[in-house]
Amino acid sequence: MRTARRAVGGFDVRIGGRSVATALGNESQKANPKVILDLHTHSIKSDDGRAKVQNYCQWIRAKSVPIDGFVLTEHRQFDFESDYSELASKFGITILKGAEVETEYGHVLVFGVNEGLYNEFDFTTIGLSLENVIEKCEKHGALAAPCHPGRPRVGMVAHLEEHGIPNGVRIVETKNGGSRGDEDEVAAKMAEDLGYLGIGGSDSHIVSHIGRCATRFPTTLATEGELVEALKAEEFEAISNKQ
Ligand SMILES: [Zn+2]
């Protein structure tokens, strides 16, 4: 046990090609249990994404981007087949998977996708019912959060007048790395007015944008299930690293 603990401090010690710091990541993080995740990213799996997941990892390390990991939220799909665990181990970066779906209130991030949820509605379509997405997420232990709500057309604020305030929203993305003009201010104002909590994500489609915005959690967090738990615990903070 002593030997193992000593090894945690040495970040270059490797066992079977896997860094000890990664293998014992939960233990080493206990000393400083704050995890910063970029909750909104796209890879080449998304039709308009140009970044490979490996390149995101390389960029994060090369530029010391201040995040511990990221969630791939590909457009209108859930990527069941890709396994990023080797990359995650190699770079010591948490890589989780989610989705970005399209509703009558605009785009919505979904965390904690599983087969049960995937069979409840058609991820590939546009114009899903937000309330139905939220309800089905609750049923299957997932969580839905409208993203870039201040953006024209594809953000929630633009649709409030027509559709009214939807039931079930608790969290919205208040800091988005791709926001222009006052989009984040519009999002923050809505969140304040309606009592929503805010998360942050870069909405990166190219490597250099990863980590522009992120979310800080007070707990350790290594799986999609733990991410949903951490979001439901409602103790997190949206942060921006935009220059
Ligand atoms: Zn979007």
Ligand SMILES: [Zn+2]
């Ligand atoms: Zn997006």
